[in-house]
Amino acid sequence: MPRDPNIPDAFDVYTVVVLRRPADAPEMSDEDVxxxxxxxxxxxxxxxxxxxxxxxxxxxxxxxxxxxxxSIFACDPAEAARLSDGDPSVAAGRLTYDVMEWWVSAGALAFPLADRAVGDRRSMPND
Structure with missing residues (x-):
């Protein structure tokens, strides 16, 4: 079966963390917030x-x-989760997070302020 021409030959895979306010976030005073x-x-x-x-x-x-x-992290999802656990707002229960890999067409994004490689170049597996 020929490769779908709508699927890029290569992707840059980024670690993304999305922060959310949980429904059971503790109430805090304005000063504490x-x-x-x-x-x-x-x-x-x-x-x-x-x-x-x-x-x-x-x-x-x-x-x-x-x-x-x-956030976009320059590390794998497990490390991004470990670092997110250390966030004071996460530790306090005011935020929670989801970690995921985001596959973007290779070269579509650039991070000129980064001092290291961001993302991992991959190809879509053949099924």
């Missing part, structure tokens, strides 16, 4: 300085308000 947010942002900024967090940011005007933000 602001302090936790500052620790969350500082933690993620440090991951960025280490080069493991390539790009991240919050969502706005999303169809599901529980979705809070997304």
């Amino acid at each position: 602001h302090a936790l947010q500052a620790r969350h942002l500082a933690y993620r900024a440090e991951l960025g300085r280490q080069g493991v967090l390539v790009v991240n940011g919050p969502f706005d005007q999303q169809s599901d308000p529980s979705y809070r933000g997304m």
Whole structure:
């Protein structure tokens, strides 16, 4: 069977983490939320300085308000999950996350601020 011409020959596979607010997130005072947010942002900024967090940011005007933000990591999904567990907002139960691999046509995205390779070049397996 010939290869489907709509499937790229190669993909760049990225590790993506999507942050969500869980339905059972603990209630906190505004002061505590602001302090936790500052620790969350500082933690993620440090991951960025280490080069493991390539790009991240919050969502706005999303169809599901529980979705809070997304990150692309320069590591495998298991390491991204381990690092996400260390996020103060995750540890406090205010955020949870989903980790996944995102397959994008090779060369479609670039990360000029990254100081290391991001993603893994792969081909779609033949079935």
